Amino acid sequence: MTSAELPRLRSATGRWILLATILGSSVAMLDATVVNIALPRIGSDLHTDVAGLQWTLNGYTLTLASFILLGGSLGDKLGRRKVFVWGTIGFAIASVLCGAAVNIEMLVLARVLQGVAGAMLTPGSLALISSSIDARDQGSAIGLWSGFGGVAGAIGPFLGGWLIELAGWRSIFFINVPLAVIVVLVALRHVPESHDPNASARLDIPGAFVVAVALGALTFGLIDEMPLLVLAGVLLLAVFVVIERRSDHPLVPPALFRSRVFTAANLVTLAVYAALGGVFFLLILELQLVAGYSPLRSGVATIPVTLLMLVLSAPAGRWAQVHGPRIPMALGPVLAAAGLVLLLRISADTNYFTDVLPGIVVFGLGLSALVAPLTGAVLGAVPSSEAGIASGVNNAVARTAQLLAVAALPGLAGISGSLTDPVEFDRGFGVAMWICVGLLLAGALLAAVLLRPPRHVPDMDNVDCLPQCAAASGPALAPAKTLRPGEEPGE
CATH class of the missing domain: 4.10.860 (DNA Excision Repair, Uvrb; Chain A)
Incomplete structure (x- = not known):
């Protein structure tokens, strides 16, 4: 199908394509959001310790971070719709295995498989919009995709907490199945196939x-x-x-890192998203194990972060587009660090409005200031023809940072063994938050020292970014299609 024949967004086909991509990305994002909320119940039901919960998160993140760039390359070579559908089917099968797990080993193995499927599903979502919607409507399509993704991010903690209390933690995995069936049926019937004619004949x-x-x-x-x-x-x-x-067909082209701004932005990503990975792993556990919150209440407690990012990320991106990303990328981590210091007030007799909400709000303001300018810095540091792979590399860096933080922080903070001692966990939580504060301040320092104005100013209206899910999944700079030399994003 040539570019002149691509459907408009307002056509029936265009709406079906948007439905498939929104539901597909939402399945993966909801799963990433709600698993954290279920961790205490999983630990209790499967009789596992902190290490088991670390692997419950990291089994997924490990394979997702490792193969997400390969998944994008597979879509370019074999067909974006085909790989997107394979990923969705695999995600549904792995979700059933997660929900049916009889021990922690089975759950972790299923999460590993889920990450492999996610690496096929996640890059394909925006790639299908880029390759299947008329270029005149791609900005609007990406905006709708991002907006509805924001709604999914906002309701995820509430829906997950409610499901866990109503039907148990296994329900958060089983709910993926009917959504995946809809995605597959719509994609096969209404989404056209597309390839990258310039894709390398070999995969790395x-x-x-x-x-x-x-x-x-x-x-x-x-x-x-x-x-x-x-x-x-x-x-x-x-x-x-x-x-x-x-390699003549590398997953991560070394030439990207010749840009000092691109390298600096990824160093900031590494430090900041390591902190975010630790915070969102341990904060939910702290609220449930120490403060005594239910899964529903702990999920709702963090919703202000998502709401703030939905409202403020776009203005922050526009400001950075005019003035440069250096100030918001230095100020944002400092604000987020201040929020973590406020969250140290959580205890067994915590009052949400005085002990939790202030820290959540300040933390959310910090993320709102940071994420969109970080996206702009990454894309502005490279030629437009390399925007797709640059965003994909930054996404992989963020997920790797979260993976390593979840693996390392509990041991560094002295959180190990069982989850039956709230006092011991609270003590370790405090140490871990101070480590995360240090990581955030390191990110702020890197931004202040290394960032300079980008080579070109990216069009923030066409940035392939989903900032509202940054806290759970990295910056979500979803690697869309690999842009051809001289091709602008959105063409």
């Missing part, structure tokens, strides 16, 4: 394999406190760099 399988093994070794080593495995993971990451430098 060695690079994907080595980075997956490296991140796996790091995750095992950090959770189980095995220094030799950590060292092996670091060495394998060095091998991955060598592979990428020598």
